[in-house]
Amino acid sequence: MMDRKTRDPRLANRVKLSEEHLITRMANIADGLKDVIKLGRGDPDLDTPPHIVKAGQDALANGATHYTHPLGILPLREAIAAYVKNHDGGDYAPDEVMVTPGGQQAMFIIALSLLNAGDEILAPCPGYNPYHQAAELADATLVKVPMTMATNFTLTAEMIEPLITPKSKMLVLINPNNPTGTVTAPDEVRKIAELCIKHDLILLSDEIYARLVYGNNSILSPASLPGMRERTITLSGFSKAYAMTGWRIGYITGPKELITPMSEINHAFAISTAAVSQHAALAAMTGPQDCVEEMRQTYDGRRAAILEGLTKMGMRYAEPQGAFYVYADVSSLDLGITASAFCERLLAEGEVMIYPGAIYGDHTDDFVRMSMTQPVPRIREAMDRMATVIQTIRADLRQPAL
Numbered sequence: 001m002m003d004r005k006t007r008d009p010r011l012a013n014r015v016k017l018s019e020e021h022l023i024t025r026m027a028n029i030a031d032g033l034k035d036v037i038k039l040g041r042g043d044p045d046l047d048t049p050p051h052i053v054k055a056g057q058d059a060l061a062n063g064a065t066h067y068t069h070p071l072g073i074l075p076l077r078e079a080i081a082a083y084v085k086n087h088d089g090g091d092y093a094p095d096e097v098m099v100t101p102g103g104q105q106a107m108f109i110i111a112l113s114l115l116n117a118g119d120e121i122l123a124p125c126p127g128y129n130p131y132h133q134a135a136e137l138a139d140a141t142l143v144k145v146p147m148t149m150a151t152n153f154t155l156t157a158e159m160i161e162p163l164i165t166p167k168s169k170m171l172v173l174i175n176p177n178n179p180t181g182t183v184t185a186p187d188e189v190r191k192i193a194e195l196c197i198k199h200d201l202i203l204l205s206d207e208i209y210a211r212l213v214y215g216n217n218s219i220l221s222p223a224s225l226p227g228m229r230e231r232t233i234t235l236s237g238f239s240k241a242y243a244m245t246g247w248r249i250g251y252i253t254g255p256k257e258l259i260t261p262m263s264e265i266n267h268a269f270a271i272s273t274a275a276v277s278q279h280a281a282l283a284a285m286t287g288p289q290d291c292v293e294e295m296r297q298t299y300d301g302r303r304a305a306i307l308e309g310l311t312k313m314g315m316r317y318a319e320p321q322g323a324f325y326v327y328a329d330v331s332s333l334d335l336g337i338t339a340s341a342f343c344e345r346l347l348a349e350g351e352v353m354i355y356p357g358a359i360y361g362d363h364t365d366d367f368v369r370m371s372m373t374q375p376v377p378r379i380r381e382a383m384d385r386m387a388t389v390i391q392t393i394r395a396d397l398r399q400p401a402l
């Protein structure tokens, strides 16, 4: 068998074998364990609300088993356009909405449609790593905008501007951000929009977590700002707000001159998004919305439970303002190990799965991401197990070297 570090010469140069390793290794460790508390993946444990599932079942029974219009079924695109407009997003016609097999695929469609070799795309770091992969696939250059605790890991215009060059073509704003669970405030979004206008950048605004914000935080959709509609592509979806990760459906909105050619690329990749998922998403958008608020409140309760546990352990964290993640600083515990090593030990010894920030491009390897994807009692149990593993690591530290 080929050693993990050995690269199979048959692989294309664009295949980078780096980030998957830790996740795969952790998944392998988890396979041999009985009672892992999974706070790793960004996949809600909550099920899709029943009225949405029923709409999918009914659609199948009624023959929604075919390809659809490449942009998506018209009623869904109309519902998305209406939703975006009513929630202070841009004002888009249905042919300026493209339904995609998940927001994830949309990232690649956007990159392949808009980036040439050598173009620079600025993206927050730590940030959602498939943006990096999409840039690489398009032969573009990813320029990481490093964020730190100094701004609670939120993107600011001030940190972006010095990195802009004549080659800069696109800026990614993920708001709320994954993995940090932090929010770029409306005033800062305005400044970022001004920067995009000043430097003629396309803004890719990822608002997939926009309905999951806590406390007084709010999300401003830059497409609604003057001069931004024509230069903003907004990416969103159903996975997070409606717990629909397995349905694989998301969408983008943008000016027709960009959406129409992009739909050709989307067609080449997928022909269309699964019809059943589109009908379920239509029910999600047009049906009762209390389920979204209920889930948000559930996450908020879990957020409090994680923060209580971390505070007891004396572990520093970025203030989680949105999404369903807490980004915590392992280095603040002075354990003498990296966040990646901590995650492995926590899994092997405490049966708790969390991810290191390094997976999301964090060069420090100091931070870990914890997902709020388990009920409060399980989260409390996870925090207790984490405290025990920390004690063991501290005890190891005190042992004199042999």
Ligand SMILES: Cc1ncc(COP(=O)(O)O)c(C=O)c1O
Binding pocket: 042, 101, 102, 103, 104, 105, 128, 174, 177, 178, 206, 208, 236, 237, 238, 239, 245, 248, 249, 250
């Ligand atoms: C920031 C961000 N954007 C987009 C996505 C893609 O979500 P989906 O493909 O399920 O719509 C994710 C998934 O975790 C994400 O974290």
